[in-house]
Amino acid sequence: MSPSLYLTGGEDPHLFLKVVRQAEEQGLSAVWIAEGAGLFLNPAVLASAAAVATRRIALRGCLALPLHNPIRVAEEWALVDNLSGGRAGIVIGETAGVETVRRLWRGEAVQVPDGEGRPVEVRILPRPIQPELPLWSRVDEDVIQTDLAGALELLKRG
Amino acid sequence: MADLTKRLAGLTPEQRELLLRRLKQEGLAVPGEEPKEETPFSFDPGPEPEPSDRPIRFSLFFFSDGGAKTPAESYELLLESARFADRQGFAAVWTPERHFQDFGGLFPNPALLGAALAAATERIGIRAGSVVLPLHDPERVAGEWAVVDRLSNGRAGLSFASGWHPTDFALRPEAYADRREIMFRGIETVRKLLNVPVWVTCSTNVATWTRAGEIGANVLTIVQPLPTLTERIARYRQARAERGLDPEAGQVTVMVHAFVGEDEEAVRAKVREPMMAYLKTYFDQHGFPPGSDVDALLAAAFESYFSSLSLLGHPDKGARLIDRLRAAGADEAACLIDFGVDAPSILEALPALDCLRTRYERR
Numbered sequence: 001m002s003p004s005l006y007l008t009g010g011e012d013p014h015l016f017l018k019v020v021r022q023a024e025e026q027g028l029s030a031v032w033i034a035e036g037a038g039l040f041l042n043p044a045v046l047a048s049a050a051a052v053a054t055r056r057i058a059l060r061g062c063l064a065l066p067l068h069n070p071i072r073v074a075e076e077w078a079l080v081d082n083l084s085g086g087r088a089g090i091v092i093g094e095t096a097g098v099e100t101v102r103r104l105w106r107g108e109a110v111q112v113p114d115g116e117g118r119p120v121e122v123r124i125l126p127r128p129i130q131p132e133l134p135l136w137s138r139v140d141e142d143v144i145q146t147d148l149a150g151a152l153e154l155l156k157r158g
Numbered sequence: 159m160a161d162l163t164k165r166l167a168g169l170t171p172e173q174r175e176l177l178l179r180r181l182k183q184e185g186l187a188v189p190g191e192e193p194k195e196e197t198p199f200s201f202d203p204g205p206e207p208e209p210s211d212r213p214i215r216f217s218l219f220f221f222s223d224g225g226a227k228t229p230a231e232s233y234e235l236l237l238e239s240a241r242f243a244d245r246q247g248f249a250a251v252w253t254p255e256r257h258f259q260d261f262g263g264l265f266p267n268p269a270l271l272g273a274a275l276a277a278a279t280e281r282i283g284i285r286a287g288s289v290v291l292p293l294h295d296p297e298r299v300a301g302e303w304a305v306v307d308r309l310s311n312g313r314a315g316l317s318f319a320s321g322w323h324p325t326d327f328a329l330r331p332e333a334y335a336d337r338r339e340i341m342f343r344g345i346e347t348v349r350k351l352l353n354v355p356v357w358v359t360c361s362t363n364v365a366t367w368t369r370a371g372e373i374g375a376n377v378l379t380i381v382q383p384l385p386t387l388t389e390r391i392a393r394y395r396q397a398r399a400e401r402g403l404d405p406e407a408g409q410v411t412v413m414v415h416a417f418v419g420e421d422e423e424a425v426r427a428k429v430r431e432p433m434m435a436y437l438k439t440y441f442d443q444h445g446f447p448p449g450s451d452v453d454a455l456l457a458a459a460f461e462s463y464f465s466s467l468s469l470l471g472h473p474d475k476g477a478r479l480i481d482r483l484r485a486a487g488a489d490e491a492a493c494l495i496d497f498g499v500d501a502p503s504i505l506e507a508l509p510a511l512d513c514l515r516t517r518y519e520r521r
Binding site for chain 1: 278
């Protein structure tokens with residue numbers, strides 16, 4: 001398996017796109033986008049931009065799920081999956097929400113209270129392209145971990 | 159569906175009158191905005207307007223993805239149309255926020271689509287129409303759109319809606335009861351953190367138009383008959399003036415269904431079924447007037463839209479609607495193109511819409 005990039009942070013969204021394009025050109029298999037501050041607030045936003053700027057490289061978000069609504073995570077990454085033609089994946093620790101994300105991704109309904117407190121069954125839209133969500137509990141062993149500036153340097157050196 | 163026109167024609171004048179009255183009471187509202195009307199909505203376009211030389215801009219508006227076979231096809235249509243509009247010089251492309259239901263359910267977060275559009279285009283405005291703000295942490299919305307704004311070199315814009323569907327609030331049940339105030343508080347927070355143009359999504363509720371004027375926001379609304387629209391826009395501009403803001407600097411963006419073509423009958427054949435299906439989905443969500451003949455109601459609604467409240471059909475007919483919007487004081491026609499026609503036909507019809515646009519603005 002070819003190596004992949006684990007992007008830990010950075011400031012410039014144009015540099016982000018440049019790095020992902022370059023990584024794809026050089027045959028890397030995936031970019032992992034760590035959730036953080038600023039530009040990296042929501043990896044799904046960056047992954048969406050990368051989805052239309054690339055064709056082949058896998059786009060994976062590394063999320064702190066307990067902070068987020070599993071429904072939002074599932075529908076946002078299902079959208080990334082569609083925009084990218086089935087290249088989405090996420091890394092989340094073993095937390096309570098993981099199973100919900102997995103079930104929603106498969107098209108199952110989950111029961112939650114609505115705005116008036118009544119239980120409703122919701123399913124996510126869009127339906128993702130990949131039938132099962134590629135899910136990791138931690139990133140691969142062979143990732144190159146760096147921020148955007150460092151990634152560009154590494155890619156320049158080949 | 160095929161016998162609907164016959165059924166409508168088969169109504170007595172009294173039945174037809176009753177039907178139209180129900181339509182006026184029910185009306186249509188803006189996606190994301192509460193459908194409840196303060197005043198009756200009418201499908202009557204109103205009297206001929208005075209000629210106006212007010213400039214007006216055109217944008218594309220996505221909201222329902224009704225015609226696509228797969229989600230991927232919907233997004234392909236979005237990107238293709240946006241690239242066309244970008245090349246030709248349309249003002250903006252708008253994408254909505256929708257959850258859970260088939261009606262527009264392919265758009266869970268406009269910031270994600272905004273980021274994709276930013277990477278795919280060069281100069282067109284990229285806007286959310288609308289973020290249902292009570293469902294979210296406003297700081298997170300500001301943070302996500304800051305990325306879209308930087309990625310697009312300052313082309314982002316945001317319209318905010320209060321939301322209304324209880325199911326959508328499964329994302330944040332505690333915000334449902336006080337959603338309108340939560341929205342306005344959230345707008346304040348977003349504006350402190352992010353400097354992009356802001357709209358408030360308004361149906362015909364006067365209080366929302368006035369509040370939008372008072373806070374110096376733009377307005378996003380759906381096409382409505384000239385007298386109502388003129389009155390709402392005047393109230394909005396007056397509210398701006400009372401707060402010491404230039405009344406004319408506020409932008410009023412009006413959504414209209416669009417599928418322009420020279421051949422009226424060919425367009426009618428193309429748009430009738432998807433438009434009726436769209437209207438049916440709409441009424442299913444908002445409730446049919448009790449006891450109404452559903453099919454006849456839909457047929458009547460379609461005829462009203464087709465004849466005078468849309469850019470469906472001949473460009474000269476469309477130009478008459480645009481002139482009405484200008485006379486009413488609107489600044490932008492946001493063209494709803496994904497109401498259910500198949501994607502190849504939508505793309506094929508875009509140059510005719512662009513031609514209509516260039517009657518009003520330069521390339």
